[in-house]
Amino acid sequence: MTQILKGNIVAAPELGRLDITEHGYLTAEDGKITGVFADLPERYRQCDVQDWGDCLILQAPADMHVHGPQYAMMGLGLDKPLLEWLQSYAFPTERRFTDLGFAREVYRRLAHDLIANGTTRVAMFSSLHTDATLVLMEELEKAGIVGLVGKVNMDQNGAEGLQETTEGSMAETLRWLEGCERFTRVRPVLTPRFVPSCTGELLAFLGRLAAERDLPVQSHLSENHQEIELVARLHPDCPNYGGVYAKYGLWTDRTLMAHCVHSDGAERAAMKAAGVTVVHCPNSNNSICSGIAPVRKMLDEGLKVALGTDVAGGSHLSMFGAVEDALRCSKDRRILDNWETPHLTVAEAWYLATTAGERFFGAKGGFAPGDPLHAVVLDDSRLLTPYPLTVRDRFERCVYQRQDGWLRAVWSEGRQVL
Ligand code: GUN
Ligand code: FE
Numbered sequence: 001m002t003q004i005l006k007g008n009i010v011a012a013p014e015l016g017r018l019d020i021t022e023h024g025y026l027t028a029e030d031g032k033i034t035g036v037f038a039d040l041p042e043r044y045r046q047c048d049v050q051d052w053g054d055c056l057i058l059q060a061p062a063d064m065h066v067h068g069p070q071y072a073m074m075g076l077g078l079d080k081p082l083l084e085w086l087q088s089y090a091f092p093t094e095r096r097f098t099d100l101g102f103a104r105e106v107y108r109r110l111a112h113d114l115i116a117n118g119t120t121r122v123a124m125f126s127s128l129h130t131d132a133t134l135v136l137m138e139e140l141e142k143a144g145i146v147g148l149v150g151k152v153n154m155d156q157n158g159a160e161g162l163q164e165t166t167e168g169s170m171a172e173t174l175r176w177l178e179g180c181e182r183f184t185r186v187r188p189v190l191t192p193r194f195v196p197s198c199t200g201e202l203l204a205f206l207g208r209l210a211a212e213r214d215l216p217v218q219s220h221l222s223e224n225h226q227e228i229e230l231v232a233r234l235h236p237d238c239p240n241y242g243g244v245y246a247k248y249g250l251w252t253d254r255t256l257m258a259h260c261v262h263s264d265g266a267e268r269a270a271m272k273a274a275g276v277t278v279v280h281c282p283n284s285n286n287s288i289c290s291g292i293a294p295v296r297k298m299l300d301e302g303l304k305v306a307l308g309t310d311v312a313g314g315s316h317l318s319m320f321g322a323v324e325d326a327l328r329c330s331k332d333r334r335i336l337d338n339w340e341t342p343h344l345t346v347a348e349a350w351y352l353a354t355t356a357g358e359r360f361f362g363a364k365g366g367f368a369p370g371d372p373l374h375a376v377v378l379d380d381s382r383l384l385t386p387y388p389l390t391v392r393d394r395f396e397r398c399v400y401q402r403q404d405g406w407l408r409a410v411w412s413e414g415r416q417v418l
Helices: 069-073 082-098 100-116 130-143 166-182 200-213 225-234 241-247 265-274 282-287 295-300 319-336 346-353 355-360 391-400
Strands: 002-014 017-029 032-037 050-059 062-067 121-125 146-150 186-188 217-221 255-259 277-280 304-307 375-378 407-412
Touching: 002 346, 002 355, 002 375, 002 391, 017 346, 017 391, 050 391, 050 407, 062 069, 062 255, 062 277, 062 304, 062 319, 062 355, 069 082, 069 100, 082 100, 082 225, 100 130, 100 407, 121 130, 121 355, 130 146, 130 166, 130 186, 166 186, 166 200, 200 241, 217 241, 225 241, 241 255, 241 265, 277 295, 282 319, 295 304, 295 319, 304 319, 304 346, 304 355, 319 346, 319 391, 346 355, 346 391
Parallel strands: 002 050, 062 121, 121 146, 146 186, 217 255, 255 277, 277 304
Antiparallel strands: 002 017, 017 032, 050 375, 375 407
16 A cells, blocks of 8 residues: 655654655555655656645654553652652552553553554553553554553562562563563563562563563663662662663663663663663653753763653653653753753754654664654644744744644554544
8 A cells, every 4th residue: 555645744864863855745655664755756646645735744753661550640749759759659550450440441541642642652661460461552552552561570669569479470471471472563571660679580580581582671770869779779789770780681782771860971881882772751850850861961972862751750641742851851951061061952852752762663763764654744833923934943843832633643554543
């Protein structure tokens, strides 16, 4: 099947670069992009064109760190720092996911709302519950979302009713992986919650499993000072927090590490050497007062950085909002650094929200030929214009001026899902 979308096409194929094709054509065959063209190639002249007029056509963003069950508590308890917030709000929420009816209701809403925000790819944490995790994967796949979901592992420092035994966690992980075989678009990612939640024995098991089955890994790293001190007490033999994941084989180029707010030079260098992807979650870092991640510095050092909402440490589900959050956070960092580090540009932050995540999923990014088609159409015609605006101006403004009903269409892996 051939698809041809016409409009103002904006792509971010590299950090800081924006390719803009005004009134151009984005073409795909069997769900895979074949190109972006200023003039429609001869071979497509007989095909139907979906003409979106003066609208913007953008890459659909990828949320590379989000907690599915916490969608039920979005906005709650954000006056508390991480460890207290987990005990008072996140753990009591996740405990409810033994109830599969409740899980179904929350996850159906979440899947719908992700699409309604233009997010088509995710790297998501579930709770420790195997069956609810399979419900989550089912609802995401049904809605047309692709990506990774992890059953959380936690065999220590949990809460009443929200902790596994070591053996139970291992057995349930294997049962969950069996249950995942029926899914094609939403795939499993091993998910030790964070170092304090897991014994060394469990981390070692997950590291072996990742290697044996070639599975990706996601977790949290150096988010909050108290958390880092706790990890240092639990693992005095490791050089730093990241060293614990490295020790247990959970530190590869298929690893996502959320936050890294307080990662020092050595920890950042170790991530770069191993090919670990940092997932920056600026809204969460501000909401639960974790800190201000040095994103500009990480990028300058050559680390891979993608973007996440971290719902519900983050207070909203929009990746357009996450781009705004990243920009504000990097400006705060600049102010605190006495203007010694430049802040991110809109083009750079948009790259983090799109291509950086797409690459983790094996795509080239930036509407490259061969990539699956993930795109959104934005209608900004209701915004006032003081003088004629360029497409670039309009794109940049859309990050800050998100409007009800502005998202006219969404495609995920070539399928129109909105
Ligand atoms: N660290 C361990 N668990 C969590 C969580 O649920 N959210 C955040 N932001 N950090 C964590
Ligand atoms: Fe998180």
